[in-house]
Amino acid sequence: MVDRSGTPLVELRDISIAFGGVKAVDHVSVDLFPGEVVGLLGHNGAGKSTLIKCLSGAYRQDTGDVYINGEKATINNPRDARRYNIETIYQTLALADNLDAASNLFLGREIVTPLGLVDESAMEAETRKVMGRLNPNFRKFNAPVSALSGGQRQSVAIARAVYFNARILIMDEPTAALGPAETQMVAEIIQELKKQGIGIFLIDHDVHSVKRLCDRAAVMKNGELVGVVDVDKVSTDDILAMIIAGKKPEHLAA
Amino acid sequence: MADTTGNSSATRTRKGLLDTLEVDTRLLGMIGAFVVLCLIFNFVTDARFLTPRNVFNLSIQTVSVALMATGMVFIIVTRHIDLSVGSLLATCSAVMAMTQTAILPDILGGLNHPMTAPLALVVGLVVGTAIGAFNGWLVGYLTIPAFIVTLGGLLVWRNVAWYLTNGQTIGPLDENFQLLGGINGTLGETASWVVGGIAVIAALLALASARRSKRAHDFPVKPLWAELVLGLVIAAAILGFVAVLNAYDVPQNRLERMFEARGEVMPEGYTEGYGIPYSVLLLILVAIVMTVVARKTRLGRYIFATGGNPDAAELSGINTRLLTVKVFAIMGFLCALSAAVASARLTFHSNDIGTLDELRVIAAAVIGGTALAGGIGTIYGAILGALIMQSLQSGMAMVGVDAPFQNIVVGGVLVLAVLIDILYRKRTGAK
Numbered sequence: 001m002v003d004r005s006g007t008p009l010v011e012l013r014d015i016s017i018a019f020g021g022v023k024a025v026d027h028v029s030v031d032l033f034p035g036e037v038v039g040l041l042g043h044n045g046a047g048k049s050t051l052i053k054c055l056s057g058a059y060r061q062d063t064g065d066v067y068i069n070g071e072k073a074t075i076n077n078p079r080d081a082r083r084y085n086i087e088t089i090y091q092t093l094a095l096a097d098n099l100d101a102a103s104n105l106f107l108g109r110e111i112v113t114p115l116g117l118v119d120e121s122a123m124e125a126e127t128r129k130v131m132g133r134l135n136p137n138f139r140k141f142n143a144p145v146s147a148l149s150g151g152q153r154q155s156v157a158i159a160r161a162v163y164f165n166a167r168i169l170i171m172d173e174p175t176a177a178l179g180p181a182e183t184q185m186v187a188e189i190i191q192e193l194k195k196q197g198i199g200i201f202l203i204d205h206d207v208h209s210v211k212r213l214c215d216r217a218a219v220m221k222n223g224e225l226v227g228v229v230d231v232d233k234v235s236t237d238d239i240l241a242m243i244i245a246g247k248k249p250e251h252l253a254a
Numbered sequence: 255m256a257d258t259t260g261n262s263s264a265t266r267t268r269k270g271l272l273d274t275l276e277v278d279t280r281l282l283g284m285i286g287a288f289v290v291l292c293l294i295f296n297f298v299t300d301a302r303f304l305t306p307r308n309v310f311n312l313s314i315q316t317v318s319v320a321l322m323a324t325g326m327v328f329i330i331v332t333r334h335i336d337l338s339v340g341s342l343l344a345t346c347s348a349v350m351a352m353t354q355t356a357i358l359p360d361i362l363g364g365l366n367h368p369m370t371a372p373l374a375l376v377v378g379l380v381v382g383t384a385i386g387a388f389n390g391w392l393v394g395y396l397t398i399p400a401f402i403v404t405l406g407g408l409l410v411w412r413n414v415a416w417y418l419t420n421g422q423t424i425g426p427l428d429e430n431f432q433l434l435g436g437i438n439g440t441l442g443e444t445a446s447w448v449v450g451g452i453a454v455i456a457a458l459l460a461l462a463s464a465r466r467s468k469r470a471h472d473f474p475v476k477p478l479w480a481e482l483v484l485g486l487v488i489a490a491a492i493l494g495f496v497a498v499l500n501a502y503d504v505p506q507n508r509l510e511r512m513f514e515a516r517g518e519v520m521p522e523g524y525t526e527g528y529g530i531p532y533s534v535l536l537l538i539l540v541a542i543v544m545t546v547v548a549r550k551t552r553l554g555r556y557i558f559a560t561g562g563n564p565d566a567a568e569l570s571g572i573n574t575r576l577l578t579v580k581v582f583a584i585m586g587f588l589c590a591l592s593a594a595v596a597s598a599r600l601t602f603h604s605n606d607i608g609t610l611d612e613l614r615v616i617a618a619a620v621i622g623g624t625a626l627a628g629g630i631g632t633i634y635g636a637i638l639g640a641l642i643m644q645s646l647q648s649g650m651a652m653v654g655v656d657a658p659f660q661n662i663v664v665g666g667v668l669v670l671a672v673l674i675d676i677l678y679r680k681r682t683g684a685k
């Protein structure tokens with residue numbers, strides 16, 4: 001069981017953000033404790049990606065604050081987020097298609113030689129190590145990622161997020177393109193990272209895997225938070241009802 | 255499809271050889287096209303095209319555009335364009351010309367002071383870099399499209415140059431400054447061989463160190479013989495180039511004047527070759543530095559990543575706005591360098607210097623394989639592109655093709671080159 005007595009690792013307080021007239025996220029508050037996996041669920045366009053982008057620095061919220069370890073955090077851009085050891089796997093993967101896996105994995109954080117030049121061999125060696133764990137069948141180390149399959153690309157994006165000792169990990173549908181074996185691998189990695197005390201936001205449309213992997217599930221609809229529930233205390237049907245109907249089931253509302 | 259089987263197995267073995275050598279087939283294709291072009295011109299002009307004299311002239315004529323083309327690679331790779339390089343060159347040239355003819359003689363006392371040329375050059379480089387950075391700021395921070403910013407710049411800087419010089423030709427330029435122009439500043443035979451030797455050693459060391467670093471990480475390396483063949487080809491190319499430039503003799507009367515200036519009498523039958531021009535040496539240095547920047551530095555990584563996917567670059571924590579400023583600042587710096595070479599070659603600043611250079615520079619980069627969609631391009635490709643363009647132009651002039659036809663051909667070649675590139679990329683499956 002996750003200990004939720006201390007200060008939360010992350011607290012999103014009353015976050016709102018609108019694009020033109022569309023309220024993509026509307027006064028949402030969610031928290032995340034060390035070693036906890038919080039699932040984010042909701043229909044397409046519910047605002048899940050937008051919410052976590054405020055934490056990853058891709059967007060700046062209109063109102064509301066982010067607290068990290070109980071202290072207010074200013075996250076204006078992705079660089080700030082990295083400074084707080086927040087790593088993100090974006091739904092769009094955010095890979096530079098013209099570069100190879102190693103260049104993408106280390107993008108913005110290249111290994112350099114004492115002369116300040118990029119150390120390609122060292123980066124490739126490290127990439128081989130991480131990818132060996134994530135996707136042992138991966139061989140295309142010298143091809144641009146545009147030449148990779150959807151799942152291989154996703155593996156590269158996951159490798160990038162888990163390689164750099166994150167404290168807070170955001171995974172936006174990380175297994176959408178993965179085969180069963182690779183998905184299982186990601187599940188194992190999530191368990192492992194959990195044990196290390198890392199907090200994870202996991203966006204996933206599959207209610208069953210949320211129930212299996214997550215400690216709590218937060219459901220959104222039309223930009224608003226429907227509710228946050230302990231996955232052990234609800235059935236998959238309850239969660240589905242929240243996603244579709246947009247309100248907490250009677251027996252949980254209290 | 256049965257009739258193609260024999261054919262494809264033949265290509266497979268040939269591919270096998272190229273694969274073992276791990277040479278860039280695209281580069282090979284360009285070099286092949288260039289060689290064919292030279293041979294055709296040489297044939298049509300009764301072997302006048304490939305004389306040492308013409309090779310020398312070709313190389314010094316290429317420098318100015320090639321210098322800027324290396325910077326244009328970065329601009330286009332980041333999905334921008336710079337239409338103002340010719341005008342920026344004119345402004346830098348005007349600034350340097352005015353500095354060395356109107357300002358410095360008063361301060362330093364007299365013409366041809368040893369400090370005049372370096373100071374003028376520094377002033378020009380600072381101005382060029384600053385204007386480039388300003389362009390980059392307009393593009394990166396104010397998010398005005400580069401096309402518009404530099405289209406405006408095309409008019410603005412051309413006329414700033416005019417204003418600075420009242421539209422007059424400024425010259426003759428400082429004697430030391432003219433050393434950058436080509437014919438007036440060469441290394442001489444001995445120094446050229448030394449430079450050639452150093453270049454060969456450096457190239458071989460680079461090959462060896464790349465091999466060693468691959469070995470250290472247990473990555474596959476190509477067979478030793480392939481490495482040796484590659485090294486041999488490179489060495490032959492470098493030394494051959496030096497030999498040709500050394501074979502171009504300084505005219506007798508000029509040599510006599512040089513001896514007279516030193517208060518000596520020229521020995522009977524004395525000859526001396528020009529050797530490598532300083533401007534060509536400068537281009538080689540710039541090419542090496544820019545290639546290292548592109549491949550081995552973070553800046554280069556970020557330039558290519560941003561070109562490949564600007565959003566991904568931004569999300570990876572790269573400050574893409576500042577990067578834009580840097581890329582345009584590098585372009586401005588190279589325009590200034592190019593301005594020094596171009597005006598030194600003419601021995602004066604003229605009002606129309608660099609006119610239409612933006613088109614030549616962009617064409618050189620594109621013929622050299624820089625993709626306008628961004629993310630792809632090489633420095634050596636751009637230089638080779640500039641060389642091909644210049645060879646076409648001077649070759650046709652030598653053959654006596656009328657001026658309008660020259661431009662028609664150059665324009666056609668640009669479009670054709672891009673078409674071939676698209677087909678090549680489709681075939682090889684690269685983007």
Ligand SMILES: Nc1ncnc2c1ncn2[C@@H]1O[C@H](COP(=O)(O)OP(=O)(O)OP(=O)(O)O)[C@@H](O)[C@H]1O
Pocket residue numbers: 019022023024042043044045046047048049050051091
């Ligand atoms: N950059 C943007 N500009 C304008 N509108 C946007 C932008 N990003 C998101 N939106 C809108 O905000 C709302 C929430 O989008 P978001 O991407 O957060 O949904 P999501 O819950 O992640 O959906 P999915 O399950 O499809 O990934 C949608 O209505 C979307 O159209």
Ligand SMILES: [Mg+2]
Pocket residue numbers: 048049050091172
């Ligand atoms: Mg989403």
